[in-house]
Amino acid sequence: METWKRNLWLLWFGVLVTSASFSMVVPFLPLFLLKIGVHQQTELWSGLLYSVTFLTGALVSPYWGSLADKYGRKPMILRAGFSLCALYILTALVTNPYELLVLRALQGALAGYVPGAIALVATNTPEARVGWALALMSTGNAVGGILGPLLGGGLARLFGNRVAFASAGILVLLSTLLVLFFVTEERFVPSKTRSSVVEAMKIAASNRPFVWTLGLTVLTTFSIMTIEPVLPLYIADLGGSLQDASLLAGIVFSLAGVASVLFAPRWGRWADKVGFQKVLLIGLIGGGIGNLLQIPFHDIWGFSVVRFVYGAFFCAVFPALNGLVVANTDPEFRGRAFGLNQTANQLGNMVGPLVGGAIGGAFGAHSVFLVTGLLLLVTGGAAYGYGRRMVHGPRPVAQPVRTRWLGR
Numbered sequence: 223m224e225t226w227k228r229n230l231w232l233l234w235f236g237v238l239v240t241s242a243s244f245s246m247v248v249p250f251l252p253l254f255l256l257k258i259g260v261h262q263q264t265e266l267w268s269g270l271l272y273s274v275t276f277l278t279g280a281l282v283s284p285y286w287g288s289l290a291d292k293y294g295r296k297p298m299i300l301r302a303g304f305s306l307c308a309l310y311i312l313t314a315l316v317t318n319p320y321e322l323l324v325l326r327a328l329q330g331a332l333a334g335y336v337p338g339a340i341a342l343v344a345t346n347t348p349e350a351r352v353g354w355a356l357a358l359m360s361t362g363n364a365v366g367g368i369l370g371p372l373l374g375g376g377l378a379r380l381f382g383n384r385v386a387f388a389s390a391g392i393l394v395l396l397s398t399l400l401v402l403f404f405v406t407e408e409r410f411v412p413s414k415t416r417s418s419v420v421e422a423m424k425i426a427a428s429n430r431p432f433v434w435t436l437g438l439t440v441l442t443t444f445s446i447m448t449i450e451p452v453l454p455l456y457i458a459d460l461g462g463s464l465q466d467a468s469l470l471a472g473i474v475f476s477l478a479g480v481a482s483v484l485f486a487p488r489w490g491r492w493a494d495k496v497g498f499q500k501v502l503l504i505g506l507i508g509g510g511i512g513n514l515l516q517i518p519f520h521d522i523w524g525f526s527v528v529r530f531v532y533g534a535f536f537c538a539v540f541p542a543l544n545g546l547v548v549a550n551t552d553p554e555f556r557g558r559a560f561g562l563n564q565t566a567n568q569l570g571n572m573v574g575p576l577v578g579g580a581i582g583g584a585f586g587a588h589s590v591f592l593v594t595g596l597l598l599l600v601t602g603g604a605a606y607g608y609g610r611r612m613v614h615g616p617r618p619v620a621q622p623v624r625t626r627w628l629g630r
Contacts, residue, residue: 226346229405230355233339234362236299236397240306240335241366243390246374247310248272251322254383260319267319271326273572278330280568284419286334287561295342295557296407298334303398305332310391314384334564335394336363339401341560344548346409350494352548353501357490357541364482364537409553422558431550432559434608438601439543439566442506445597446536447574449513452582452590459587460522474526478533489538493545502542503605508535510598517591 251271260267290298309329316322340359347355377386426432457474493501512532519525544563551559582590 225406225408226348226351229346229407230343230358232400232405233343234359236303236362236400237336237339237359238362238366238369239393239397240303241363242370242373243306243310243366243393245367245370246377246390246393247313247387253378254387255319255322257383258317258319258322267323270323271319272575274323274327275330275333276568276572278327279333280330280565280572282331283334283337283561283564283568284422284558285561286338287558287564288419288422290338290341290557290561291554292412294407294410294412295338295345296401296405298557299338299342299401299405300398302332302334302338303394303401306335307391307395307398310394311388314387314391330568334561335398337560337564340544341557342405342407344544344560345553345556346407353493353498353541353545354487354490356544356548357486357488357493357538360486360537360541361483364479364486368476368479368483412554422555422562425555426559426562429550431608432547435543435546435550436562436566438502438546438605438608439563440570441597441601441604442539442543443567443570444574444577445570445594445601446509447571448578448581448597449590449594450575450578452578452587456587457522457525460520460525474522474529477526477530478536481530481533482537485534486537486541490541493538493542498542498545498549499605499608501538502546503602505535505538505542506598506602506605508532509539510595510602512536513591513595513598517588 255267255271286298286302306329309325309332313322313325316325340356343355343359344352374386374390377389426436489501489505509532512528512535516525516528516532519528544560547559547563548556578590578594581593
């Protein structure tokens with residue numbers, strides 16, 4: 223097997239396992255708070271535990287990206303993997319919420335397995351197969367997101383949350399050892415410039431297409447995260463049974479992941495033919511309309527069908543955004559580029575739930591679906607304007623745009 227293919231499949235499995243380990247832990251943190259004695263202001267503590275990871279990740283990701291360009295993407299994957307293993311195991315040992323908050327902050331600061339894996343795949347895959355490879359990586363993330371809550375919930379039910387958290391650490395360790403012994407980074411060109419976050423931001427600022435891509439990432443992530451605080455409650459209300467709310471929410475949540483597994487590789491192959499920008503535009507418009515179409519459905523079955531259709535379109539978006547990062551940056555800057563892109567992602571993750579929760583609390587769940595759908599359509603409009611500017615407008619001086627993603 224060719225090296226790039228072996229890397230792709232090993233890292234696909236590693237991303238699946240890492241994503242599963244994350245979703246084995248995070249959905250159960252509010253319940254874990256109750257078990258360690260937090261019975262007052264539980265919602266506040268849950269919000270802090272959720273947001274602090276994104277905050278520290280947004281602050282630190284550009285630094286890890288700079289180191290990736292200096293030392294390689296593989297060392298950064300190993301650093302993140304071993305760190306996450308230790309942090310998950312330590313999470314199983316905490317006795318109060320302050321310890322848990324510190325560990326969650328460190329998790330955001332030291333994470334980077336998934337973006338590092340995507341950067342390595344993007345850099346070591348032949349240009350004609352990049353779209354397909356990035357889409358395949360997104361399916362690994364989706365499958366992990368489906369399996370993680372089921373595995374974590376099962377272990378927690380049988381042995382308790384602490385065993386589930388420790389198991390997540392062991393899974394990350396196994397995926398990291400696979401990278402250590404079997405993944406080879408062939409096309410690494412060390413950056414000639416000093417590894418500096420400030421310098422990386424200056425280079426990025428001179429690259430107009432890349433700045434547009436970062437803006438689209440923030441808008442996209444912010445848009446979809448506005449729905450996160452109200453969606454489980456809305457699903458429980460549709461189902462009519464609080465007793466089965468967690469199971470029902472898990473099933474409905476998984477539908478978008480199943481759609482991603484089925485359709486993301488097809489979007490990726492099409493992106494290799496027509497360009498990432500066109501696929502991004504279709505995914506955003508389909509995702510926006512899909513959110514709006516969820517408003518009229520007041521039964522769980524119709525709502526589930528629309529969620530699946532939404533997932534079939536929206537699964538095209540993030541692989542296309544990752545493809546634009548590759549298309550608009552030089553190889554020696556790519557680690558920093560994905561670090562900055564991760565920061566953009568984390569900013570959307572951090573702010574979106576706060577805004578969505580406030581809107582849902584004031585105006586109801588349907589208002590959040592409306593806002594999310596409209597935001598995705600606005601982001602689609604920005605993506606369309608982005609494509610026109612890149613075709614008809616001036617090209618950046620520092621880092622010329624490759625034309626393949628434009629379909630030319």
